[in-house]
Amino acid sequence: xxxxxxxxxxxxxxxxxxxxxxxxxxxxxxxxxxxxxxxxxxxxxxxxxxxxxxxxxxxxxxxxxxxxxxxxxxxxxxxxxxxxxxxxxxxxxxxxxxxxxxxxxxxxxxxxxxxxxxxxxxxxxxxxxxxxxxxxxxxxxxxxxxxxxxxxxxxxxxxxxxxxxxxxxxxxxxxxxxxxxxxxxxxxxxxxxxxxxxxxxxxxxxxxxxxxxxxxxxxxxxxxxxxxxxxxxxxxxxxxxxxxxxxxxxxxxxxxxxxxxxxxxxxxxxxxxxxxxxxxxxxxxxxxxxxxxxxxxxxxxxxxxxxxxxxxxxxxxxxxxxxxxxxxxxxxxxxxxxxxxxxxxxxxxxxxxxxxxxxxxxxxxxxxxxxxxxxxxxxxxxxxxxxxxxxxxxxxxxxxxxxxx
Numbered sequence: 037x038x039x040x041x042x043x044x045x046x047x048x049x050x051x052x053x054x055x056x057x058x059x060x061x062x063x064x065x066x067x068x069x070x071x072x073x074x075x076x077x078x079x080x081x082x083x084x085x086x087x088x089x090x091x092x093x094x095x096x097x098x099x100x101x102x103x104x105x106x107x108x109x110x111x112x113x114x115x116x117x118x119x120x121x122x123x124x125x126x127x128x129x130x131x132x133x134x135x136x137x138x139x140x141x142x143x144x145x146x147x148x149x150x151x152x153x154x155x156x157x158x159x160x161x162x163x164x165x166x167x168x169x170x171x172x173x174x175x176x177x178x179x180x181x182x183x184x185x186x187x188x189x190x191x192x193x194x195x196x197x198x199x200x201x202x203x204x205x206x207x208x209x210x211x212x213x214x215x216x217x218x219x220x221x222x223x224x225x226x227x228x229x230x231x232x233x234x235x236x237x238x239x240x241x242x243x244x245x246x247x248x249x250x251x252x253x254x255x256x257x258x259x260x261x262x263x264x265x266x267x268x269x270x271x272x273x274x275x276x277x278x279x280x281x282x283x284x285x286x287x288x289x290x291x292x293x294x295x296x297x298x299x300x301x302x303x304x305x306x307x308x309x310x311x312x313x314x315x316x317x318x319x320x321x322x323x324x325x326x327x328x329x330x331x332x333x334x335x336x337x338x339x340x341x342x343x344x345x346x347x348x349x350x351x352x353x354x355x356x357x358x359x360x361x362x363x364x365x366x367x368x369x370x371x372x373x374x375x376x377x378x379x380x381x382x383x384x385x386x387x388x389x390x391x392x393x394x395x396x397x398x399x400x401x402x403x404x405x406x407x408x409x410x411x412x413x414x415x416x417x418x419x420x421x422x423x424x425x426x427x428x429x430x431x432x433x434x435x436x437x438x439x440x441x
Contacts, residue, residue: 041053065156229425230255286342307367325352328351
């Protein structure tokens with residue numbers, strides 16, 4: 037017997053955590069499902085030690101996100117064409133480029149041929165498929181519509197990837213520009229400016245304040261650059277530690293939401309994420325309370341996740357989802373109103389997906405506007421800084437030239 041840790045969602049939307057002393061993971065999953073619960077996570081109780089965590093840090097998933105989307109789309113197509121599940125998996129074996137991915141698909145195929153549900157076979161590949169993915173597949177199996185479920189899941193993954201890609205792509209050029217600005221300033225202050233210091237000292241002239249400041253900064257960077265790097269390393273380590281501590285993470289997320297522009301973007305991204313997740317789950321037959329408990333896990337901002345948890349508690353007592361979300365005053369009013377309309381019309385799943393589409397577009401438009409304003413602003417800032425550095429060098433030289441004349 038092995039002790040297994042589990043986390044599951046009840047039909048009422050409550051998250052259960054505990055341990056079972058059973059023979060294998062399948063028995064644990066079966067026991068949870070027999071009780072009407074949706075398993076979120078099942079692992080050996082000793083699987084969370086430091087050695088396992090250290091190994092997981094460097095473990096690469098067998099399938100990249102783009103490959104998972106492709107795998108899901110193709111499996112949905114094959115199942116929709118009438119192919120049996122094991123035959124469809126056999127066909128997909130020829131697609132992966134890496135041996136690691138091919139071996140993983142072979143394990144999934146063999147497990148399915150042995151009578152294991154696809155969701156359990158996917159869950160056995162720990163770290164490759166998300167809990168949302170596994171729960172969606174499990175719901176599709178229970179409802180007898182695995183092909184439709186996989187098609188919706190592929191669309192969800194593709195849209196989520198597009199949103200993430202748009203955010204990353206929007207930040208590439210500003211990040212590159214900031215990097216080039218910092219490198220240029222470091223070269224000027226560390227290598228160029230200090231070369232003028234001996235000349236100014238030999239001429240024995242009174243240097244302007246701006247020259248003294250720039251030379252002082254250059255001397256500090258030249259002599260204590262290692263201290264700056266050390267401070268950056270400690271800052272990163274401290275931030276990682278704070279993000280791992282729930283109370284500290286809550287404060288950071290609260291402050292992040294309080295920022296005028298950044299907070300608005302985070303709020304829209306999180307709204308689109310949970311709306312699409314919940315919409316897909318409900319459309320796939322998952323009850324609202326269970327869907328809220330599962331969807332809450334995809335949120336990265338803990339403040340908004342707590343708001344969803346509070347809304348879930350209100351929905352349990354018979355409250356409407358739109359009204360419950362409005363109580364927190366954390367989510368955009370448009371999203372709350374659209375959800376309320378969806379509830380009143382009986383089309384909550386479709387309206388949630390429209391909310392996700394709406395805020396995906398808003399995030400993209402906001403990032404485009406920020407990028408359009410950020411690049412000129414950074415260019416002007418760099419020009420001003422470089423001009424000040426050059427002025428600090430030119431002013432003493434002009435004084436020297438005037439004294440010589």
